[in-house]
Amino acid sequence: MKPINLAEIKPRPGTQAFFRWRQIGDDAILITNLEGNWLILTVEEFTQFARGESTPDSPLHERLLDKNFLRSNYDVQAASERVKARKYFVHGGPLLHVMVVTLRCNETCVYCHASRANMDQVDTDMSIETARKAVDLALSSTNGFITIEFQGGEPLVNFPVVKEIIEYATERNKEIQKRLEFTMVSNFALLTEEKLAYLLANKVQLCTSIDGPEELHNAQRKLPVSHNAFQAAAGWIKRVNEAYIEIGLDPTLYHVEALLTTTKATLGKWKEVVDTYVGLGCKTIFLRPVDPFGFAERARLRLEYPRGEYLEFYRKSVDYMIELNKQGVEILERYAAIFLTKMLRGEDPNFLDNRNPAGAGIGQLAYSYDGKVYSCDEGRMLAATQDQTFCLGDVDTPYRKIVGHETIRAMVIATNLDQQPDCVNCAYNPYCGTNAAYNYKAQGSVFGRMRDNNVCAVHKGIQDYLFEKLAENDPEVMAIFERWTTIRPREHFVQEPGRTPELESDLEAAPSEA
Amino acid sequence: MSSENQTSFTDIPEAIASVSGTDRSVSMTVDSELYPLQAVYGASYIFIDRCYVFIDRPAAGSYRITLSAKESVEEVEALRRIVGEFANELLSCTWRHQVTQDNRVAIETVTVQAIAGAMGEPSLDDLADFDFTDEALDDPLGIAQSWEEKHGRPSPGPSPEAKAEADADAEPKADTEEASA
Numbered sequence: 001m002k003p004i005n006l007a008e009i010k011p012r013p014g015t016q017a018f019f020r021w022r023q024i025g026d027d028a029i030l031i032t033n034l035e036g037n038w039l040i041l042t043v044e045e046f047t048q049f050a051r052g053e054s055t056p057d058s059p060l061h062e063r064l065l066d067k068n069f070l071r072s073n074y075d076v077q078a079a080s081e082r083v084k085a086r087k088y089f090v091h092g093g094p095l096l097h098v099m100v101v102t103l104r105c106n107e108t109c110v111y112c113h114a115s116r117a118n119m120d121q122v123d124t125d126m127s128i129e130t131a132r133k134a135v136d137l138a139l140s141s142t143n144g145f146i147t148i149e150f151q152g153g154e155p156l157v158n159f160p161v162v163k164e165i166i167e168y169a170t171e172r173n174k175e176i177q178k179r180l181e182f183t184m185v186s187n188f189a190l191l192t193e194e195k196l197a198y199l200l201a202n203k204v205q206l207c208t209s210i211d212g213p214e215e216l217h218n219a220q221r222k223l224p225v226s227h228n229a230f231q232a233a234a235g236w237i238k239r240v241n242e243a244y245i246e247i248g249l250d251p252t253l254y255h256v257e258a259l260l261t262t263t264k265a266t267l268g269k270w271k272e273v274v275d276t277y278v279g280l281g282c283k284t285i286f287l288r289p290v291d292p293f294g295f296a297e298r299a300r301l302r303l304e305y306p307r308g309e310y311l312e313f314y315r316k317s318v319d320y321m322i323e324l325n326k327q328g329v330e331i332l333e334r335y336a337a338i339f340l341t342k343m344l345r346g347e348d349p350n351f352l353d354n355r356n357p358a359g360a361g362i363g364q365l366a367y368s369y370d371g372k373v374y375s376c377d378e379g380r381m382l383a384a385t386q387d388q389t390f391c392l393g394d395v396d397t398p399y400r401k402i403v404g405h406e407t408i409r410a411m412v413i414a415t416n417l418d419q420q421p422d423c424v425n426c427a428y429n430p431y432c433g434t435n436a437a438y439n440y441k442a443q444g445s446v447f448g449r450m451r452d453n454n455v456c457a458v459h460k461g462i463q464d465y466l467f468e469k470l471a472e473n474d475p476e477v478m479a480i481f482e483r484w485t486t487i488r489p490r491e492h493f494v495q496e497p498g499r500t501p502e503l504e505s506d507l508e509a510a511p512s513e514a
Numbered sequence: 515m516s517s518e519n520q521t522s523f524t525d526i527p528e529a530i531a532s533v534s535g536t537d538r539s540v541s542m543t544v545d546s547e548l549y550p551l552q553a554v555y556g557a558s559y560i561f562i563d564r565c566y567v568f569i570d571r572p573a574a575g576s577y578r579i580t581l582s583a584k585e586s587v588e589e590v591e592a593l594r595r596i597v598g599e600f601a602n603e604l605l606s607c608t609w610r611h612q613v614t615q616d617n618r619v620a621i622e623t624v625t626v627q628a629i630a631g632a633m634g635e636p637s638l639d640d641l642a643d644f645d646f647t648d649e650a651l652d653d654p655l656g657i658a659q660s661w662e663e664k665h666g667r668p669s670p671g672p673s674p675e676a677k678a679e680a681d682a683d684a685e686p687k688a689d690t691e692e693a694s695a
Contacts, residue, residue, distance in 0.1 A: 087624070400636065408632075412629065419610060444561070449606045
């Protein structure tokens with residue numbers, strides 16, 4: 001890409017309102033404003049705009065006017081309403097409550113050392129007393145929607161406590177009356193028909209990990225005895241999807257989704273990764289880069305890669321997914337969907353690690369097996385390496401002390417992009433977010449330095465790719481992007497206030513019986 | 515780049531920082547007009563896991579930051595990386611200091627709303643636990659005190675008229691005290 005020459009353009013204040021800009025192609029300049037409106041201009045159009053010389057009644061003037069880029073007609077009311085809509089989550093309080101019911105795990109993954117324990121370390125199981133107190137704390141949240149997410153270790157290892165949390169939370173919620181949801185991230189290897197029946201009856205949304213094709217998955221995730229972690233997960237994905245159909249759920253909406261951890265070995269296998277996910281019936285791939293939490297320095301060298309290589313992988317993967325969509329295959333990339341929802345709809349899907357300010361403490365809390373409470377799951381993983389920076393107290397600490405903790409205040413400020421050098425001038429500011437725990441781990445402070453920050457590089461690279469696609473304006477691609485931003489809530493998994501899962505199942509069963 | 519002893523970094527401009535190196539420490543002297551003290555603190559702090567950090571003022575208008583590696587540093591390149599990372603962090607902190615001042619209202623507003631939204635209103639139990647016996651104002655420097663209180667001077671005496679009035683008022687009391695005795 002040939003950079004534009006600002007010395008030749010000679011920008012000066014004129015008719016334009018506040019804007020940020022970024023070149024995304026030889027003849028394509030993106031401009032964005034405070035409230036997240038955007039336009040892609042040619043160099044000639046950008047030159048006129050930057051000089052404050054857009055001519056009234058010209059097509060460019062109309063476009064600028066329509067998107068609130070002109071000072072004389074700046075619609076303050078419209079701008080404030082859009083900013084308010086984008087930041088609706090700020091007042092919400094914690095909705096995601098990650099419960100680490102054990103550190104024990106039946107699999108050994110190359111990227112996960114510090115935050116797991118061997119199967120004989122029963123002292124890393126959460127007790128029932130701690131679990132109940134964690135539920136009490138979670139239900140104290142000001143948020144009217146509570147998601148309790150079971151994590152580990154492998155949560156199925158401590159299934160009695162999973163059941164206790166589900167049943168105690170459901171019982172307590174009869175009085176508290178929140179919208180309640182349970183999700184579980186599991187490798188499925190310890191799932192049984194009996195456990196599945198319980199999880200289905202209690203509307204627990206199931207999610208697993210797939211690292212790509214069988215050979216790669218099994219190389220990265222070691223499962224003793226069978227030595228085939230992939231088949232263990234794949235078999236249960238199929239079975240759970242069948243079970244959803246058996247209870248009358250729409251399979252296009254209700255199916256198991258999986259999480260990918262992209263390591264150095266994944267980068268060359270972009271096509272195989274996408275094909276594997278499509279083959280398993282997944283409709284979403286989250287192309288997550290490996291993060292620095294939980295593994296040793298020696299493993300880091302083996303697994304990490306320059307983010308430029310990751311972005312090449314990302315582009316090839318999503319290009320391929322777009323081609324598959326054109327052929328009628330329904331598959332979307334999660335990062336793209338998150339950013340596109342902000343760009344195209346002016347809404348925030350409330351993905352906690354990619355919002356401004358981020359969700360640590362004010363959108364999520366993590367409860368460790370030992371009762372300690374952390375600002376986020378990353379903070380909990382750091383504690384596994386003897387760094388308690390993000391510990392807010394324990395399950396006996398009053399709720400208001402937890403969320404009013406000085407660490408939370410620091411994290412809210414640190415992830416506010418209006419205080420972040422680089423972000424304040426970045427065209428992607430309205431759609432982006434930073435992660436304080438990542439910054440702390442990678443760069444030594446919750447603020448970080450965006451110019452040499454890997455999360456920033458990934459976010460910028462993905463948004464570059466998406467705006468390039470938007471600049472091309474291919475109707476087929478635009479229709480696919482439109483679909484990717486259409487949120488279809490999975491209401492089945494939400495337990496409405498005052499309705500127990502069993503009761504709701506009966507009600508849902510009634511029409512088909514009739 | 516001035517080099518007081520064995521280590522020099524020829525690619526680091528002398529005008530920005532002067533560096534002197536030993537086998538495991540580097541000292542940088544920076545212009546205090548370019549870098550506020552808060553930024554120096556902020557940038558220095560992130561090195562405390564790897565280095566012992568010393569800050570002093572060798573002369574008016576400058577700060578000197580000495581980073582002494584906790585573990586032995588074998589290569590000059592490693593010291594150069596420390597200097598470079600410190601300089602980048604210092605710039606980042608300096609700009610953040612400015613940006614934070616520029617956007618203070620927006621940052622405070624969002625932060626207050628986020629924390630208040632997460633905390634919610636205090637319950638009756640929270641209020642019952644609240645310690646109302648605290649001093650309303652923490653004033654260690656005595657800013658809220660009167661000049662007389664602060665410096666121990668006697669307050670101006672009452673006017674002669676007021677004194678006469680007070681004496682008159684005091685007489686019956688004395689009578690009463692005597693009577694009761």
